Structure formats: C-alpha cells, structure tokens
Amino acid sequence: MxxxxxxxxxxxxxxxxxxxxxxxxxxxxxxxxxxxxVADQITRKALTKKTGYKLLQExxxxxxxxxxxxxxxxxxxxxxxKLENFGVDKVWLQSVMxxxxxxxxxxxxxxxxxxxxxxxxxxxxxxxGSVATTENGITANVIEVKNFTELKERQNxxxxxxxxxxxxxxxxxxxxxxxxxxxxxxxxxxxxxAAKYGAVAVLIRxxxxxxxxxxxxxxxxxxxSLQKIPAAAIGYLDSDYLHNALIENPDLKxxxxxxxxxxxxxxxxxxxxxxxxxxxxDEIIVVGSHFDSWDVGCGAHDDGxxxxxxxxxxxxxxxxxxxxxxxxxxxxxxxxxxxxxxxxEYGKFVETNNENHLAAIESDRGGFTPIGFxxxxxxxxxxxxxxxxxxxxxxxxxxxKKGGSGVDIQYIxxxxxxxxxxxxxxxxxxxxxxxxxxxxxxxxRELELGxxxxxxxxxxxxxxxx
Amino acid sequence: MxxxxxxxxxxxxxxxxxxxxxxxxxxxxxxxxxxxxVADQITRKALTKKTGYKLLQExxxxxxxxxxxxxxxxxxxxxxxKLENFGVDKVWLQSVMxxxxxxxxxxxxxxxxxxxxxxxxxxxxxxxGSVATTENGITANVIEVKNFTELKERQNxxxxxxxxxxxxxxxxxxxxxxxxxxxxxxxxxxxxxAAKYGAVAVLIRxxxxxxxxxxxxxxxxxxxSLQKIPAAAIGYLDSDYLHNALIENPDLKxxxxxxxxxxxxxxxxxxxxxxxxxxxxDEIIVVGSHFDSWDVGCGAHDDGxxxxxxxxxxxxxxxxxxxxxxxxxxxxxxxxxxxxxxxxEYGKFVETNNENHLAAIESDRGGFTPIGFxxxxxxxxxxxxxxxxxxxxxxxxxxxKKGGSGVDIQYIxxxxxxxxxxxxxxxxxxxxxxxxxxxxxxxxRELELGxxxxxxxxxxxxxxxx
Numbered sequence: 040m041x042x043x044x045x046x047x048x049x050x051x052x053x054x055x056x057x058x059x060x061x062x063x064x065x066x067x068x069x070x071x072x073x074x075x076x077v078a079d080q081i082t083r084k085a086l087t088k089k090t091g092y093k094l095l096q097e098x099x100x101x102x103x104x105x106x107x108x109x110x111x112x113x114x115x116x117x118x119x120x121k122l123e124n125f126g127v128d129k130v131w132l133q134s135v136m137x138x139x140x141x142x143x144x145x146x147x148x149x150x151x152x153x154x155x156x157x158x159x160x161x162x163x164x165x166x167x168g169s170v171a172t173t174e175n176g177i178t179a180n181v182i183e184v185k186n187f188t189e190l191k192e193r194q195n196x197x198x199x200x201x202x203x204x205x206x207x208x209x210x211x212x213x214x215x216x217x218x219x220x221x222x223x224x225x226x227x228x229x230x231x232x233a234a235k236y237g238a239v240a241v242l243i244r245x246x247x248x249x250x251x252x253x254x255x256x257x258x259x260x261x262x263x264s265l266q267k268i269p270a271a272a273i274g275y276l277d278s279d280y281l282h283n284a285l286i287e288n289p290d291l292k293x294x295x296x297x298x299x300x301x302x303x304x305x306x307x308x309x310x311x312x313x314x315x316x317x318x319x320x321d322e323i324i325v326v327g328s329h330f331d332s333w334d335v336g337c338g339a340h341d342d343g344x345x346x347x348x349x350x351x352x353x354x355x356x357x358x359x360x361x362x363x364x365x366x367x368x369x370x371x372x373x374x375x376x377x378x379x380x381x382x383x384e385y386g387k388f389v390e391t392n393n394e395n396h397l398a399a400i401e402s403d404r405g406g407f408t409p410i411g412f413x414x415x416x417x418x419x420x421x422x423x424x425x426x427x428x429x430x431x432x433x434x435x436x437x438x439x440k441k442g443g444s445g446v447d448i449q450y451i452x453x454x455x456x457x458x459x460x461x462x463x464x465x466x467x468x469x470x471x472x473x474x475x476x477x478x479x480x481x482x483x484r485e486l487e488l489g490x491x492x493x494x495x496x497x498x499x500x501x502x503x504x505x
Numbered sequence: 506m507x508x509x510x511x512x513x514x515x516x517x518x519x520x521x522x523x524x525x526x527x528x529x530x531x532x533x534x535x536x537x538x539x540x541x542x543v544a545d546q547i548t549r550k551a552l553t554k555k556t557g558y559k560l561l562q563e564x565x566x567x568x569x570x571x572x573x574x575x576x577x578x579x580x581x582x583x584x585x586x587k588l589e590n591f592g593v594d595k596v597w598l599q600s601v602m603x604x605x606x607x608x609x610x611x612x613x614x615x616x617x618x619x620x621x622x623x624x625x626x627x628x629x630x631x632x633x634g635s636v637a638t639t640e641n642g643i644t645a646n647v648i649e650v651k652n653f654t655e656l657k658e659r660q661n662x663x664x665x666x667x668x669x670x671x672x673x674x675x676x677x678x679x680x681x682x683x684x685x686x687x688x689x690x691x692x693x694x695x696x697x698x699a700a701k702y703g704a705v706a707v708l709i710r711x712x713x714x715x716x717x718x719x720x721x722x723x724x725x726x727x728x729x730s731l732q733k734i735p736a737a738a739i740g741y742l743d744s745d746y747l748h749n750a751l752i753e754n755p756d757l758k759x760x761x762x763x764x765x766x767x768x769x770x771x772x773x774x775x776x777x778x779x780x781x782x783x784x785x786x787d788e789i790i791v792v793g794s795h796f797d798s799w800d801v802g803c804g805a806h807d808d809g810x811x812x813x814x815x816x817x818x819x820x821x822x823x824x825x826x827x828x829x830x831x832x833x834x835x836x837x838x839x840x841x842x843x844x845x846x847x848x849x850e851y852g853k854f855v856e857t858n859n860e861n862h863l864a865a866i867e868s869d870r871g872g873f874t875p876i877g878f879x880x881x882x883x884x885x886x887x888x889x890x891x892x893x894x895x896x897x898x899x900x901x902x903x904x905x906k907k908g909g910s911g912v913d914i915q916y917i918x919x920x921x922x923x924x925x926x927x928x929x930x931x932x933x934x935x936x937x938x939x940x941x942x943x944x945x946x947x948x949x950r951e952l953e954l955g956x957x958x959x960x961x962x963x964x965x966x967x968x969x970x971x
Binding site for chain 2: 082083086087210211212213215248408410411433434435437438463465466482484485488
C-alpha cells in the first residue's frame with residue numbers, strides 16, 4: 040500500500056467523522072443539563088399554573104374577534120393590559136387599518152316548496168367577504184359540481200343558477216391540513232369561477248372532518264372584472280341532504296337570503312410586547328400568532344390558542360426569573376383571516392426600523408398536543424436546532440423538520456429561521472372557522488404543552504443564537 | 506507509517522461503517538415501496554371506512570364490561586360474531602374463570618350534620634373489590650394523610666377513623682401514566698395500610714387530570730392477615746371540599762354506606778381470532794387488548810378502543826386482500842382490570858400447546874393519536890423494528906423505543922418482541938376508570954390511526970420476521 044492510499048483511507052475516515060458531526064451536532068453536557076433544567080421548569084409551570092388556559096377562558100368570554108369588529112378592539116385592549124401586568128419591558132399597539140365585513144342579521148337558504156319538493160331550511164354561514172343577496176333573496180335552480188373542471192365542462196348549464204360545490208375534505212389523508220388544502224379552492228375561488236359562467240350565487244360544502252351540521256366559514260375572493268355573487272357554506276349533513284334532494288328533483292329551487300356587508304376599512308392594531316435581551320438586545324426572536332378570528336364560536340383553537348401561548352412565553356420568562364440573552368417579543372397579528380394586514384404591517388415596521396430578527400415562531404395550527412416544529416432555514420441552522428431535540432422532548436416535541444412556518448411571520452424579511460409550531464391536528468378541522476371552535480374544545484394540558492414547547496424553543500434560540 | 510497502523514486505520518473505518526449499519530439498518534427501496542403502499546392502503550381504509558369506530562359504538566351501546574357481569578358475556582358473544590363475520594380463518598372462545606364483584610345499589614358518603622357542620626353528600630365510587638360497610642353504614646371521624654409515611658407517623662390517631670388519602674396525581678409530569686403511577690398506591694394499598702392501624706374505612710382522592718367531580722374507581726387489594734375495610738374514591742372537587750371542611754372542623758364525621766359484594770368466581774372467556782400465515786403459519790403475531798372494563802361509563806378508551814383496534818387489524822387484512830406470511834392473531838383478554846386471569850390463561854395455553862409467538866402488540870393506553878411503540882426486545886431486533894419507522898410514519902408514528910409493553914401480553918413467554926402501542930395520553934386520565942369514559946370521548950380519526958399503526962406494525966413483522 041502506498042502513502043497515497045493511506046492518505047485516502049485517512050481522508051475517508053475524516054470525512055465520515057465530519058459527516059457524523061455535521062449531521063448530528065450535539066449540545067455539550069453542561070449546557071444540556073442547564074437547558075434541561077429550564078425546560079423542566081417551564082413544562083411544570085405550564086402544566087400546573089395553566090396561565091395560558093386561564094387567559095384563553097377570559098379571551099373567549101369576550102367573544103369572537105373578527106377584524107374590524109368592536110369585540111376585536113375590546114380583545115386587543117384586554118391583551119395589552121394582560122401583557123403589561125406580566126411586567127415585561129415594553130408593550131405597545133401597532134396601528135393597522137383592517138377590512139371590516141359584517142355577517143348581518145339575515146342568513147337563510149330554503150329549498151322552495153313546490154312541485155312535490157318539501158321546503159327545508161339548510162344550515163348555512165356566509166363566507167367572509169361575501170356580498171349580500173337582493174333584499175328578498177335570490178331564488179334559483181341549483182347545479183352541483185365537484186370541482187372547477189366539472190364546472191367548466193358544464194358551463195352551459197350554469198347561467199342564472201346557484202352553483203353548489205360539493206367536494207368533501209379528503210379524510211383519507213393523515214394530514215388534515217392537506218385535506219383542507221385540497222378542498223379550499225371551492226371556498227376561495229368558487230364565486231369567481233361560477234360568476235364567469237353567469238351563476239347568481241354559490242354554496243359550498245363545509246370543509247370539515249366532523250360529520251355534523253355546523254357550517255364552516257372562511258375567506259373568499261372577488262375580482263372587479265367579474266360579477267360579485269353571494270357565497271355561503273352549508274353544513275356537512277345538509278350538503279348531503281341537498282345532494283340527495285337534487286338527485287330526486289334536479290329542478291328544485293333554493294331561496295338564498297343574506298344581508299352581510301363590507302364597510303370601509305377601520306382602525307385596528309397588532310399587540311406587541313417584549314422582554315429585552317441581556318447580552319444581544321438587538322437580536323429579536325418573535326413568538327407570534329394571529330389575534331383575529333372568525334365571527335362564530337370564539338376562535339379558541341384558531342387562533343386564541345396560539346395567542347395565549349405566545350403571551351404565556353413571556354409569562355414563563357418573568358415568573359421563572361429567566362434572563363434571556365436575546366430579546367423575546369410576542370406579536371399578536373391582527374387580520375390573518377381576511378387580509379394579513381397585521382403581518383404585512385409588522386414586516387414593514389421591521390424593515391423601516393432596520394431591526395434584526397434572528398428567528399420567528401408562529402403557532403396557528405390549534406391548541407393540541409405538541410408533535411414537532413417545521414423550520415424554514417438553511418441546513419446548518421436546521422442541524423443546530425435539531426441538536427436541541429433532547430431538550431424539547433421535555434414538553435413532548437418528537438421531531439424538528441424542514442418545512443413551512445406561518446402566514447404572518449412570512450412578512451418578516453431576512454429572518455434567519457422561521458418556525459411553525461406543529462401540534463397534533465386530527466381534531467382541528469372539526470372546529471376550524473365554525474361555531475364548534477369554543478373554549479370547551481381546548482384541553483388544558485394539550486394547550487399548555489404547546490406554550491411550553493414554544494417557550495423552550497425561544498429560550499434555546501435566545502441562549503444559543505445562530 | 507507501518508502496515509500495523511494502516512491496518513488500524515482500516516479497522517477503525519470498518520468499525521465506523523459497521524456501527525453506522527448496525528445503528529441504522531434500512532429497508533431496501535423495493536421493499537420500502539411495497540410496504541409504503543400497503544401502509545397507505547391501511548391508513549386510508551382506517552380513516553374512510555372507520556370500522557373500528559363503528560364497532561366501538563356498538564360495543565359501548567352494550568354497556569360496561571366488568572369481569573363476571575352479564576354485560577361482559579353479552580359483549581364477548583358480540584365480539585365473537587363480529588370476528589366471524591370478517592371471514593377470518595379461526596375464531597374461538599378460550600375459557601377463563603374470573604372474579605365477580607358487584608357495586609351494589611348503595612354507595613353514599615355524607616358529612617354528618619352536627620356541631621355546626623353542614624351535612625353534604627360527597628360523590629363517591631367504591632373501589633373494585635371493596636367489601637361493603639355494615640348495613641347502616643360506618644359513621645366515623647376522618648384523618649387526612651398524603652401518603653403512607655404520614656400515615657405511619659400519625660398511626661396513633663388512626664384507630665376507629667376513616668383514612669382520607671388526599672394526594673393528587675402530579676399534573677406537572679408530561680407523562681400522565683407517570684402521574685397516575687405516583688398516586689395509585691393509595692388506591693391499591695390504602696385499605697391494607699390503614700387497616701394496620703385500626704382504621705374502619707378509607708376514602709381516596711380520585712386519580713385524575715380533570716378538575717371535575719366524577720369519581721374514578723380501580724382495583725384495590727386486601728390481605729387475609731388484616732381487617733378488610735371498605736374503600737371508595739371521592740370526586741376531585743369533593744376531595745377539595747372534604748380537605749377544607751376538615752381544616753374548619755377536624756372532628757367532623759362521615760357516614761359511609763356501601764353494599765358492594767364479591768361473588769364466587771364465574772365463567773368467562775378470552776376471544777381469539779386469527780388469519781393463518783401463508784408461509785410460516787406456526788409463527789404467531791398477537792394483536793391484543795383487554796376486553797373487560799370498569800362498571801361505569803362504557804370503557805370506551807379503557808380498553809374498548811384497544812379491542813376494536815385489535816379486531817380492525819384482521820378486518821384490514823381481509824378487506825385489502827393482504828396475505829400475511831405469518832399468522833396474525835387477535836386476542837381480547839378478559840379480566841385485566843382486577844386479576845389478569847385472561848392474560849394468565851392465554852399464557853398457559855401458549856405454553857401447553859408449545860406455540861411459537863414471534864411478537865405480541867398490546868393497545869391499552871387509550872384511543873388517541875399515535876405517537877410511538879415501546880418495544881421490549883433485544884437490541885438487534887429493536888434496530889430492525891426501528892428501520893421500519895419510515896413506513897409507520899404513514900399512520901403518524903413518530904418513534905420506536907425500548908420500553909415496557911402491556912399487562913396481558915407479559916404472560917406470553919419466549920416471545921421475541923413485546924410491543925406497547927403508545928398514543929398521546931394527555932386526555933387519558935380525564936376519563937380513565939370513570940363515568941367520563943364514554944363513546945363520545947373517543948375521536949374517530951385518532952382511534953382509527955391507532956388501528957392503522959398496529960396493523961402496519963403487525964404486517965411488517967409478518968413480512969420481515971425476526
């Protein structure tokens with residue numbers, strides 16, 4: 040064997056060792072012990088004091104928080120006061136102009152009683168942003184389609200009719216967000232697509248995993264180049280009913296009556312609060328969630344849970360006497376549901392002030408048991424974050440993966456790492472955007488372990504940096 | 506550099522490669538594709554057809570299934586018929602004599618109205634196996650203690666009194682089973698320990714994570730050498746009430762009245778059903794759960810969920826036309842809650858018939874979202890099972906670890922691997938052994954993903970062997 044071969048073998052060995060080290064960086068045992076101690080303290084505090092859960096109860100008692108509503112302002116002032124009471128270093132409201140849409144008092148869809156068809160009232164909920172019907176409602180025939188392809192194929196049948204988009208959420212998928220993503224086009228684009236062919240209104244099957252009759256709303260879109268037609272969601276059971284009724288009598292008519300309305304944009308706010316870092320105060324770590332909700336239920340999981348988790352992170356730090364090296368900032372973004380104005384405004388603020396955001400963590404997938412974190416970052420930062428998994432396991436985190444983060448924090452430019460907190464979401468679409476999204480649907484331990492997971496992650500970023 | 510050094514370097518390299526291979530064995534891509542396909546099919550079938558969830562609804566409609574009860578027999582015949590209807594290769598009942606204890610019709614604990622103390626009725630539930638009180642009940646003072654150490658220290662105060670064990674489940678622990686384990690000594694040994702010092706009865710704080718007033722029962726023990734005194738659990742809220750009432754008036758008395766009774770052992774059965782392996786029919790893989798429940802609620806999570814999951818494994822195999830190489834056998838063990846007679850009988854059967862059990866999987870931690878599998882095996886088998894994680898992720902499994910398996914399958918000797926299915930259990934102790942354990946507390950998707958996880962694991966063992 041010549042010396043070249045020896046060198047090659049040595050190089051291969053070195054490479055293997057380097058790769059191992061690269062793939063599996065590890066915390067040294069001194070740090071690991073310190074971090075484990077803090078992670079234990081945070082988890083115990085979460086599970087015993089349940090500050091976030093108590094905050095959520097108060098928040099839900101105020102009611103839903105649709106952007107532009109009085110309730111949303113009341114909730115904003117409530118959050119500001121709560122954060123001030125934690126004794127954090129700064130709390131402020133950040134001005135944001137938001138859309139203002141109101142559901143109104145009339146919202147009915149009745150199968151017209153004629154030609155042997157029994158009149159039946161369907162459970163509906165106007166989609167967010169929909170225009171109203173005329174005052175006595177729209178009475179029209181109904182065409183049921185599964186998707187935009189079928190709609191296009193049958194475009195000649197659409198004129199003057201109500202289009203009923205009846206595709207279900209694909210419940211065969213493990214990931215309920217993927218199921219949601221596969222059905223939500225009907226809700227957002229349905230009115231635009233149907234208007235192309237002269238439809239007078241659209242009804243969509245509620246996007247849900249729960250076999251009940253509670254309708255689920257959500258944002259919809261219009262373009263100025265097309266007629267703006269009313270749009271509402273029907274409960275799952277009544278969607279089945281309508282489907283069967285249409286088989287029996289394809290000529291049935293529905294009278295749809297809605298008086299929802301869009302008002303001029305109105306004043307609102309993001310709520311921002313921070314604990315200043317002791318060593319690197321200019322390096323900011325955001326823990327954020329969206330503060331607005333839809334106007335049914337109380338937005339407990341979407342996204343009251345995320346908000347009280349973000350707030351509780353600051354509460355843990357104060358109560359446990361933790362002195363974070365870097366600044367940890369809680370941001371409650373307004374208007375994620377129908378405009379993302381809060382997220383955009385915060386992004387502008389960061390840019391204007393040339394702030395250095397090291398990381399941002401968003402919680403907007405419900406207040407359920409922690410599973411993992413999706414991280415949008417480069418591979419060496421991802422590997423560093425992954426090396427913290429043994430600490431994060433203290434609150435139930437099982438993995439850290441490359442993935443998308445959140446709607447609001449995407450507007451913070453030049454952030455080294457954007458993280459999405461991922462809880463188990465098997466029950467999320469049961470309640471999402473519906474009257475089912477109540478305080479009672481949130482479990483205290485599941486919610487609190489989320490708070491703990493986010494707090495531990497923020498703490499580790501603060502101590503370790505990137 | 507001499508040839509010895511070269512050899513050393515080469516050996517180190519070889520060692521690194523071998524260690525890497527040893528720690529991370531991997532399925533080849535052809536097998537991985539095949540297994541992923543089947544895992545997808547199973548998961549989709551689970552989430553869409555929901556056979557297990559429908560079975561659970563039927564089972565819960567029969568009512569609770571305490572060993573020795575008529576209901577338990579009715580449920581056993583129901584399960585046998587369901588399994589036969591799946592068209593599996595064999596179904597049989599395995600004779601087991603089980604304990605027969607009945608709660609009776611009287612179960613009250615009242616704070617005696619005297620000396621300014623208001624009478625109040627406490628929510629109680631006799632512990633499983635408890636003796637009755639005398640006919641008019643026991644009226645006695647109460648001594649509250651947190652644990653057996655305190656009981657021993659205050660032994661001189663105990664004689665003639667009711668001992669109130671008031672220690673709570675430690676809710677600060679991430680693992681609710683660890684919390685349960687830290688409090689359950691009061692329930693099982695409380696009557697024995699208190700009887701040592703002349704107590705006349707014991708009351709224990711319900712072991713629960715839910716802040717409500719629903720009492721939680723469970724098995725308790727006696728020894729013949731000590732007086733057998735009655736024992737009951739008190740709801741959490743009433744435990745707080747009693748604690749405060751005792752501070753106000755340490756001399757208060759309680760009248761405890763229970764007429765529960767133990768009858769002679771009675772005939773019961775394990776339910777066994779199997780699909781015979783095509784290549785190695787004598788190598789058996791058990792999927793098992795305990796069929797009995799306590800006599801309140803309907804034992805939906807404990808362990809109706811596990812039973813319908815075990816049954817559904819066979820249903821998947823039949824419906825998807827899978828031909829497992831090894832025999833997959835569903836065993837519904839009777840009497841786990843108060844005697845484990847079913848587990849012991851099955852273990853004896855396996856030994857007597859010299860059967861070869863390759864693996865056994867138990868589901869007895871509730872019908873919640875899958876997290877992982879605890880595996881009791883040697884390290885090379887563990888590594889092999891771990892290499893299947895990418896396939897098991899299809900149904901939501903996030904880890905495979907060394908750990909304990911289950912109460913019933915521990916009696917199967919010489920099994921290469923015993924596995925415990927581990928779902929998220931943050932909500933489990935809310936319902937465990939109580940009237941809260943109803944069908945409505947089970948979520949269809951969470952339950953079904955458990956069925957899928959167990960089925961995929963059984964399928965992989967059947968294909969790969971050990």
